[in-house]
Amino acid sequence: MLHIARYKQVLILLACLAGVLFTLPNFFYSRVERHNDAITAQEAGRTDAEIEADAALWPSFLPSALVNLGLDLRGGAHLLAEVKVADVYATTMDAMWPEVRDVLAAERDAIGFVTREEAEPGLLKVRISKADGVERALEVVRGLAQPVVTLTGAGQSNIVVSAEGPVLTVQLSDAEKQASDDRTVKQALEIIRRRIDAAGTREPAIQRVGDSRILIQVPGAKSAQELKGWIGTTAQLGFHGVVGRTTNASTEPGAGNFLAASVNEEGVYYVLERTSVVTGEELVDAQPSFDQNGQPAVSFRFNPAGARKFGVYTSENIGAPFAIVLDDEVISAPTIQTAITGGSGIITGNFTIEESTNLAVLLRAGALPAGLDFLEERTIGPELGADSIRAGQMAALVGFIAVMAFMALTYGWFGWIANLALILNMTMIMGALSLLGATLTLPGIAGIVLTMGMAVDANVLVFERVREEMKVVKGPARAIELGYDRAMSAIVDANLTTIITAAILWFVGSGPVRGFATTLGIGIVTSVFTAIFVTRLFIVWWFQRRRPKTLEI
Amino acid sequence: MRLRLIPDNTNINFFGYAKVTFGGSILLLIASAVLFVVMGLNFGIDFRGGTTIRTDSTTEVDVGVYRAAVEELGLGDVVVTQVFDPTFDADQHVAMIRIQAQDGQESIGEETVAQIEAALLAVDPAVTFASVESVGPKVSGELIQTAVYAVLGAVAAIVLYIWVRFEWQFALGAVVALAHDVGLTIGLWALFQIKFDLATIAALLTIVGYSINDTVVVFDRARENLVKFKQMPLVDVLNLSANETLSRTMMTSGTTLIALLALLVLGGDVIRGFVFAITWGILVGTYSSIYIAKNIVLMLGVKRDWSKEKKPSGNQFMDIDA
Numbered sequence: 001m002l003h004i005a006r007y008k009q010v011l012i013l014l015a016c017l018a019g020v021l022f023t024l025p026n027f028f029y030s031r032v033e034r035h036n037d038a039i040t041a042q043e044a045g046r047t048d049a050e051i052e053a054d055a056a057l058w059p060s061f062l063p064s065a066l067v068n069l070g071l072d073l074r075g076g077a078h079l080l081a082e083v084k085v086a087d088v089y090a091t092t093m094d095a096m097w098p099e100v101r102d103v104l105a106a107e108r109d110a111i112g113f114v115t116r117e118e119a120e121p122g123l124l125k126v127r128i129s130k131a132d133g134v135e136r137a138l139e140v141v142r143g144l145a146q147p148v149v150t151l152t153g154a155g156q157s158n159i160v161v162s163a164e165g166p167v168l169t170v171q172l173s174d175a176e177k178q179a180s181d182d183r184t185v186k187q188a189l190e191i192i193r194r195r196i197d198a199a200g201t202r203e204p205a206i207q208r209v210g211d212s213r214i215l216i217q218v219p220g221a222k223s224a225q226e227l228k229g230w231i232g233t234t235a236q237l238g239f240h241g242v243v244g245r246t247t248n249a250s251t252e253p254g255a256g257n258f259l260a261a262s263v264n265e266e267g268v269y270y271v272l273e274r275t276s277v278v279t280g281e282e283l284v285d286a287q288p289s290f291d292q293n294g295q296p297a298v299s300f301r302f303n304p305a306g307a308r309k310f311g312v313y314t315s316e317n318i319g320a321p322f323a324i325v326l327d328d329e330v331i332s333a334p335t336i337q338t339a340i341t342g343g344s345g346i347i348t349g350n351f352t353i354e355e356s357t358n359l360a361v362l363l364r365a366g367a368l369p370a371g372l373d374f375l376e377e378r379t380i381g382p383e384l385g386a387d388s389i390r391a392g393q394m395a396a397l398v399g400f401i402a403v404m405a406f407m408a409l410t411y412g413w414f415g416w417i418a419n420l421a422l423i424l425n426m427t428m429i430m431g432a433l434s435l436l437g438a439t440l441t442l443p444g445i446a447g448i449v450l451t452m453g454m455a456v457d458a459n460v461l462v463f464e465r466v467r468e469e470m471k472v473v474k475g476p477a478r479a480i481e482l483g484y485d486r487a488m489s490a491i492v493d494a495n496l497t498t499i500i501t502a503a504i505l506w507f508v509g510s511g512p513v514r515g516f517a518t519t520l521g522i523g524i525v526t527s528v529f530t531a532i533f534v535t536r537l538f539i540v541w542w543f544q545r546r547r548p549k550t551l552e553i
Numbered sequence: 554m555r556l557r558l559i560p561d562n563t564n565i566n567f568f569g570y571a572k573v574t575f576g577g578s579i580l581l582l583i584a585s586a587v588l589f590v591v592m593g594l595n596f597g598i599d600f601r602g603g604t605t606i607r608t609d610s611t612t613e614v615d616v617g618v619y620r621a622a623v624e625e626l627g628l629g630d631v632v633v634t635q636v637f638d639p640t641f642d643a644d645q646h647v648a649m650i651r652i653q654a655q656d657g658q659e660s661i662g663e664e665t666v667a668q669i670e671a672a673l674l675a676v677d678p679a680v681t682f683a684s685v686e687s688v689g690p691k692v693s694g695e696l697i698q699t700a701v702y703a704v705l706g707a708v709a710a711i712v713l714y715i716w717v718r719f720e721w722q723f724a725l726g727a728v729v730a731l732a733h734d735v736g737l738t739i740g741l742w743a744l745f746q747i748k749f750d751l752a753t754i755a756a757l758l759t760i761v762g763y764s765i766n767d768t769v770v771v772f773d774r775a776r777e778n779l780v781k782f783k784q785m786p787l788v789d790v791l792n793l794s795a796n797e798t799l800s801r802t803m804m805t806s807g808t809t810l811i812a813l814l815a816l817l818v819l820g821g822d823v824i825r826g827f828v829f830a831i832t833w834g835i836l837v838g839t840y841s842s843i844y845i846a847k848n849i850v851l852m853l854g855v856k857r858d859w860s861k862e863k864k865p866s867g868n869q870f871m872d873i874d875a
Contacts, residue, residue, distance in 0.1 A: 493772075494765075
C-alpha cells in the first residue's frame with residue numbers, strides 16, 4: 001500500500017535533477033554563450049587571452065547547451081527561396097548541342113546538313129536537310145543517351161528524342177529532370193551555406209524544404225535584403241577573349257560574341273567571345289589582396305586544368321587584351337603581357353577593401369547553379385525581439401505565480417505539492433529544450449504558459465478523484481491509491497489527444513508555429529511525468545512520515 | 554479555508570435547458586457561417602500574400618499621414634493601423650502597414666522596401682522599422698491549403714482515437730463539439746475582422762486539443778458510470794458524470810485561463826491575437842464539452858448490454874471484437 005520501489009524513487013529524483021542541471025545554463029545566458037563561442041574558437045585552433053577568459057566563465061563539467069532563441073525573439077532575417085531548377089535544363093541542352101552536332105555531322109551522307117533551330121529553353125531542336133534521313137538521325141542521337149543514375153530512375157535513359165518531319169527534338173527525360181533537380185538544389189544549398197558561413201554569423205539555419213525550396217534563417221542578420229546580398233549575387237566569373245571595344249550600347253556583337261558593359265569605364269562596352277577561356281568553376285582559391293600600387297584587389301588560383309587552359313591562351317595571345325567578366329559585366333580588361341602559366345593571377349579594378357573581400361568570398365563559394373526566386377522574406381529587428389522576450393518573461397512569471405496561488409488556495413497542502421511539481425515541470429521543459437537544441441519562439445513561450453495552466457490538470461484530476469474516493473472508501477491511503485489509479489485513464493486519454501494535435505502542428509507548421517508545437521509537446525510529456533510520478537512520490541513520503549488519519553484536500 | 558469553485562455533490566441537470574443551449578449553439582453556428590460568407594475573414598499576409606511593415610517611432614503616429622505617404626507610391630491597397638499596448642514605453646508609437654502583393658512579384662523587391670521606408674522617413678524622421686515581412690502569392694496559397702489540411706487532419710486523428718478508445722457515438726459527439734468550437738471561433742473572427750493568419754490556425758489546433766481534452770474527461774467518467782450503474786437511464790448517467798467531473802473541468806479551465814489572462818495582458822501585441830484565440834477557444838471548448846458533446850451522445854444512444862457479450866459462446870475467438 002502506497003509504496004514506491006526504491007529504484008523508482010531514485011530514477012524519478014535523477015530525472016528531476018537532470019532537468020534542473022540542463023536548465024541551469026539558461027539562467028546565465030550571455031555568460032554561457034560567450035563560453036560556448038570561446039570553446040568553438042579553441043576547437044578551431046584559435047586562442048588568445050580573451051578567449052581563455054571567456055572559456056573560464058562557465059565550468060566545463062556543467063552542461064552548456066542553451067535554448068536556441070527563434071528569430072522572433074532574437075531578431076534576424078528569414079528567407080524562403082525557390083531554386084529555378086528548370087534553368088539547368090537549358091544549360092544542359094546547350095552543352096549537349098556540340099555533341100549532337102558532331103554525331104550527326106559524321107552521318108552527313110544520309111542526313112545532309114545540320115542546323116540548330118530556335119526553341120524554348122530546355123529543348124534542343126535540330127533541322128536536317130535530307131528529310132528521309134530522319135530515321136538514321138534519330139538512331140544516332142538516341143545513341144548518345146545514358147542511363148540515369150538514381151535509385152528511382154534506374155533503367156531509364158537521360159534524354160528523349162523525337163522527330164517531326166526533318167526537325168529532331170531532344171529533351172531531358174522526366175527521370176533525368178528529377179535527378180537534375182535534386183542535384184541542383186543540393187548544390188545550391190551547399191553554396192548558400194558556404195556564402196553565409198563566409199559572412200560569419202552565428203548559427204544560421206539553412207535547410208531544404210520540399211523538392212526545390214531552401215529556407216534560410218540567420219539570427220543577427222540586419223535585414224532580409226542584406227541576406228539576399230550575401231547569397232543573391234550569382235558571381236559567375238569568366239575570362240573571355242576581347243574582340244573589340246566600343247561606346248555604342250546598341251553595337252551588334254556578331255555571331256558567337258556578346259556585348260558587356262564595363263564596370264569602371266562609364267559608357268564603354270566590350271565585344272567579347274561567347275565561349276570563355278576559363279570559368280570561375282575552375283578557381284580553387286580567391287583571396288582579398290593588394291596590387292603593386294597598394295589598391296585593393298583579389299588574387300586567385302586555378303585548378304590544374306584551368307591553369308593549363310589559361311597558360312595556353314595567354315601564351316598564344318600576348319599583346320592582346322582579355323576581359324575578366326563577373327555576372328556579364330567587365331571588371332577589367334588588361335592586356336596580356338606574358339604567358340601566365342603558374343595558374344594564379346590578380347583581379348584589379350577600383351575596389352574598396354570591402355568589395356574585394358566580398359568578391360573573394362563569392363568567387364570562392366562558386367556560382368549558384370540556378371537562379372533563386374524569393375517567395376517569402378521576413379526581417380525582425382533585435383529591439384522587437386528583446387521587447388517580446390521581456391513581455392513573454394513577465395507574462396510567464398505572473399501567470400506562474402497566479403496559477404500557484406490558485407492551486408494553493410484550492411487544495412492547500414496538496415496544492416503546494418502540485419506547485420512544486422509545476423516548478424520542476426517548468427525546469428524540465430527548459431532543460432529538454434536546451435538538450436534537444438530546440439528553438440524557443442514567442443508562440444513557444446505562449447505554449448509554455450498554456451502548459452502551465454494545463455500541467456496542473458493531471459494533478460487536478462487526481463486530487464478531485466481522491467476527494468471523491470475519500471467519501472467512499474475507508475482510510476486516506478486507500479483513497480490516494482485509488483485516486484491515482486482511477487484518474488489514470490482520463491489523464492492518458494486527455495494527454496494523448498493533445499499530443500496528437502501537437503504532433504500535427506509540428507509536422508505542418510514552420511517557424512513560430514513549430515516552436516509552439518515543440519513546447520506544447522514537451523510540456524505535455526513532462527507534465528504527465530511530474531503529475532504521475534513526482535507528486536505521487538512526494539505524497540508517499542509525506543504520508544509515510546505523518547500517517548494522517550484524514551486528508552485535507 | 555479552501556477555495557471551492559464548485560460545491561461538492563452538485564446535481565445540476567445539464568439537459569434541462571437542452572433546447573435553449575443546443576438550439577442557441579445551432580443558431581450561433583448558422584450566424585457564424587453567414588458572417589463567414591458575407592463578411593469573409595481578414596486574412597493576414599500569410600494567406601493572401603503581401604507585405605507588412607512594423608514601424609516604431611518616438612513621435613505620435615498619424616495614421617492618415619502614413620497612409621498618404623505610402624499610397625503615393627502606387628502600390629495598390631495600403632492598410633495602416635496603429636498598435637496600442639500596455640507594455641509599450643510612454644514615447645513608443647507603433648503602427649502596422651500592410652501592402653498588397655505586387656503583380657508579377659513573389660516577395661517584395663528591395664527597391665520597393667527602400668521606397669516605402671524613404672517615404673515614411675520623409676513624413677516622420679524618428680521612425681524605425683522593427684520588422685518587415687513579405688510573403689509571395691505562391692507560398693500563401695499553399696499555406697492556406699496546408700492549414701486546412703492541418704485542422705482536418707487533427708480532427709480526424711482525434712476522432713479516430715476516441716473511436717478506438719470509446720464507442721463511435723462518443724467519437725461523433727466529440728467531432729460535433731470540435732466543429733462547434735472551430736465554427737464559433739471563425740464566426741467571431743469574421744464578425745470583428747480580427748487578423749486571421751498562421752498563428753490563428755495554430756490557435757485553432759490548440760483549441761481542438763484543449764476542447765477534446767475536456768470532452769474526453771467527461772466521456773471517461775461516463776464510460777465508467779455506464780458500467781457501474783447498468784440500470785440507470787443514459788440521460789442520468791451522463792448528468793451524473795458531468796456533475797462528478799464539473800469541479801475538475803472548472804479547475805482546469807480556471808488555471809488555464811489565469812495563465813492565459815496574464816499572457817493576454819502582459820504578453821505584448823505581437824501574440825495578442827494568438828492568445829485571444831486560445832482564450833476564446835477555452836471558453837467555448839469548456840461549454841461545448843458540457844453542453845454539446847453529451848447531447849449528441851444522448852441523441853444517438855449508447856449500447857448498454859456489454860454484459861451479454863461477455864457470455865461464453867464456446868468460441869475461442871469470443872473475446873475478439875470486430
